[in-house]
Amino acid sequence: MREEMKTDNRIPVLEAEDLGIDFGGLTAVNNLSLKIYDNEIVGLIGPNGAGKTTVFNLLTKVYEPTRGTIKLCGQDIGKMTTVEVNKAGIARTFQNIRLFMNLSVLDNVITGMHNTVVYGLTDSLFRTKKFRESEKLAEEKAREILRIFELEDKADVPAGSLPYGEQRRLEIARALATEPKLLLLDEPAAGMNPQETEELMKTIRFIKEHFGIAILLIEHDMKLVMGICERITVLNYGAMLASGTPAEIQANPQVIKAYLGE
Amino acid sequence: MGNLFKKMFSRENRGRTASYLIIIIAYIVLEIMRLSGNMTNLLSSLLVPVCCYITAAIALNLNVGFSGELNLGQGGFMGVGAFTAVVVSGSLAGVIPNPVIRLILAMIAGAVLAGAVGWLIGIPVLKLQGDYLAIVTLAFGQIIKSLITNLYVGLDKNGMHFSFVDNHLNLAEGGKVLISGPMGATGTERIATFTAGAVLILIALTIVYNLIRSRHGRAIMAARDNRIAAESVGIHIANTKMLAVVISAALAGAAGALFGLNNASLAASKFDFNLSILILVYVVLGGLGNLNGTIIATTVLVLLPELLRSLQDYRMLIYAVILIVIMLVSNNEKMKTGLERLRRKTGKGADSHA
Ligand SMILES: Nc1ncnc2c1ncn2[C@@H]1O[C@H](COP(=O)(O)OP(=O)(O)O)[C@@H](O)[C@H]1O
Ligand SMILES: [Mg+2]
Numbered sequence: 001m002r003e004e005m006k007t008d009n010r011i012p013v014l015e016a017e018d019l020g021i022d023f024g025g026l027t028a029v030n031n032l033s034l035k036i037y038d039n040e041i042v043g044l045i046g047p048n049g050a051g052k053t054t055v056f057n058l059l060t061k062v063y064e065p066t067r068g069t070i071k072l073c074g075q076d077i078g079k080m081t082t083v084e085v086n087k088a089g090i091a092r093t094f095q096n097i098r099l100f101m102n103l104s105v106l107d108n109v110i111t112g113m114h115n116t117v118v119y120g121l122t123d124s125l126f127r128t129k130k131f132r133e134s135e136k137l138a139e140e141k142a143r144e145i146l147r148i149f150e151l152e153d154k155a156d157v158p159a160g161s162l163p164y165g166e167q168r169r170l171e172i173a174r175a176l177a178t179e180p181k182l183l184l185l186d187e188p189a190a191g192m193n194p195q196e197t198e199e200l201m202k203t204i205r206f207i208k209e210h211f212g213i214a215i216l217l218i219e220h221d222m223k224l225v226m227g228i229c230e231r232i233t234v235l236n237y238g239a240m241l242a243s244g245t246p247a248e249i250q251a252n253p254q255v256i257k258a259y260l261g262e
Numbered sequence: 263m264g265n266l267f268k269k270m271f272s273r274e275n276r277g278r279t280a281s282y283l284i285i286i287i288a289y290i291v292l293e294i295m296r297l298s299g300n301m302t303n304l305l306s307s308l309l310v311p312v313c314c315y316i317t318a319a320i321a322l323n324l325n326v327g328f329s330g331e332l333n334l335g336q337g338g339f340m341g342v343g344a345f346t347a348v349v350v351s352g353s354l355a356g357v358i359p360n361p362v363i364r365l366i367l368a369m370i371a372g373a374v375l376a377g378a379v380g381w382l383i384g385i386p387v388l389k390l391q392g393d394y395l396a397i398v399t400l401a402f403g404q405i406i407k408s409l410i411t412n413l414y415v416g417l418d419k420n421g422m423h424f425s426f427v428d429n430h431l432n433l434a435e436g437g438k439v440l441i442s443g444p445m446g447a448t449g450t451e452r453i454a455t456f457t458a459g460a461v462l463i464l465i466a467l468t469i470v471y472n473l474i475r476s477r478h479g480r481a482i483m484a485a486r487d488n489r490i491a492a493e494s495v496g497i498h499i500a501n502t503k504m505l506a507v508v509i510s511a512a513l514a515g516a517a518g519a520l521f522g523l524n525n526a527s528l529a530a531s532k533f534d535f536n537l538s539i540l541i542l543v544y545v546v547l548g549g550l551g552n553l554n555g556t557i558i559a560t561t562v563l564v565l566l567p568e569l570l571r572s573l574q575d576y577r578m579l580i581y582a583v584i585l586i587v588i589m590l591v592s593n594n595e596k597m598k599t600g601l602e603r604l605r606r607k608t609g610k611g612a613d614s615h616a
Binding site: 060062082086091094098101103110111112113114115117118119121124125126127138156174175177178 | 273476488491493
């Protein structure tokens with residue numbers, strides 16, 4: 001409750017209200033309200049099929065919401081396309097990794113700067129000064145991001161040849177390159193061993209501190225979720241089951257029932 | 263100087279440097295042979311067409327290799343360029359006697375018109391997902407061939423005359439027919455040169471290499487590799503794919519223009535589905551995303567049937583067998599890994615991962 005008091009008069013980075021989507025007869029997400037503030041890590045958890053990934057697809061407009069509003073820093077983004085949502089400031093990773101597999105690791109990150117390091121077609125075709133300066137800047141920035149994820153040695157290899165854990169990290173790196181206000185991570189630790197997960201937790205915390213952005217995180221690894229999230233929202237059958245601090249969530253009998261009842 | 267050399271052969275520029283060297287060296291050698299009279303008529307008559315096919319194939323690789331979109335109408339785009347150039351060159355003959363300037367203007371016109379047609383085709387198609395571009399470009403190729411087959415264009419002192427009906431041009435005294443329906447272009451002044459062909463290839467290479475190693479090219483390849491992920495980082499898929507379609511069509515138009523001005527007479531049936539498929543075969547055999555492969559495959563596959571001409575009836579049979587052998591060899595896993603190892607050692611062909 002102390003949390004609520006502190007955050008009340010700030011404009012949330014993300015404010016979703018009464019969000020919902022039906023697939024034919026199936027209501028995948030219903031009546032979901034979410035508020036995420038600046039520099040905050042929020043967890044989104046729930047059993048398989050609860051609708052977590054669907055929430056990400058709604059927020060990024062991969063799916064058209066059937067109901068509800070989405071605001072980013074007070075701006076209504078409900079009518080935007082996926083591309084516009086990213087330009088407005090939401091970046092994401094995918095549960096089933098989606099990298100540009102034939103591009104190099106470095107180029108994957110630089111591709112993330114499509115709208116942050118910008119120059120025109122004539123600059124590209126005629127290799128103008130603006131082109132050269134922008135490319136240099138993009139490469140420097142990209143290498144800096146790769147360093148955070150300890151991928152700088154792999155800069156020149158194709159993304160498709162990276163081992164699984166590194167592919168997951170590269171996806172986060174690419175998302176960060178778009179300079180988002182809100183970062184959505186869909187099961188970033190999936191397939192990682194405990195040691196890699198530990199490293200990832202440190203990296204996510206570092207990202208929050210270093211870039212000062214808000215993070216919404218889907219994860220099954222409870223140690224990770226409880227370890228780094230300031231607040232947690234629990235989904236079950238598409239609806240919000242509970243919301244609160246990690247301690248509150250762990251003590252919530254309904255949550256325990258939903259998880260054990262599986 | 264040493265710096266430039268280092269840059270030319272750096273990992274990311276090797277493929278490009280090799281392309282330029284292949285074209286420039288081949289041009290010099292062939293031009294010396296031609297000027298010193300050491301070239302058969304057959305070979306010298308093939309110089310300009312080979313340049314046209316190479317350009318169209320490089321352009322098509324931008325669609326198929328880098329953008330991941332099948333374009334089955336490259337022959338049609340060449341056709342648009344060819345007949346545009348015939349009309350432009352024919353109508354400017356009196357105003358601009360200099361053939362070089364007229365050739366350049368005609369090629370630019372062919373490129374612009376073909377690019378515009380590519381853009382029109384792209385508008386409805388690229389919003390959709392799936393292989394719609396293949397279907398629509400296929401239809402476009404057929405339609406444009408039929409259109410030109412029924413097109414009559416003439417020029418007299420009153421200006422240009424267009425008609426889709428035989429003998430309805432109503433040309434004044436001394437007028438000249440430029441395009442005559444099924445007979446196509448007739449009496450075209452042959453102003454195309456091998457030098458123009460080589461320059462055109464170099465321009466096409468520069469455009470494609472510059473494009474793919476830029477934010478625009480990365481967007482094109484990203485949209486190919488993963489559409490949803492590309493959108494998630496703010497890449498507009500339709501616009502991005504449109505860029506590849508328009509540039510490819512424009513280059514094919516310029517190539518067609520050169521081709522059109524290399525023949526005194528030329529029928530629209532030259533630019534049929536077979537031509538589109540042939541160019542696609544050059545690209546696929548040369549390797550998707552591999553421009554050096556495209557150049558070599560096109561050269562070999564254009565020259566081969568001509569050089570086999572003395573074998574008469576067996577010509578196409580042998581051509582087919584060679585094609586099949588190349589396909590088997592280039593798709594053989596052992597050959598592939600062997601070639602890959604060789605590539606890594608010599609550092610060539612790194613452009614597919616550009
Ligand atoms: N495009 C879709 N069409 C139909 N049903 C879908 C679609 N996407 C998700 N669903 C359904 O929505 C529910 C929630 O899925 P999802 O969000 O992937 O769950 P989670 O990520 O929590 O495991 C599932 O029942 C799933 O089958
Ligand atoms: Mg999921």
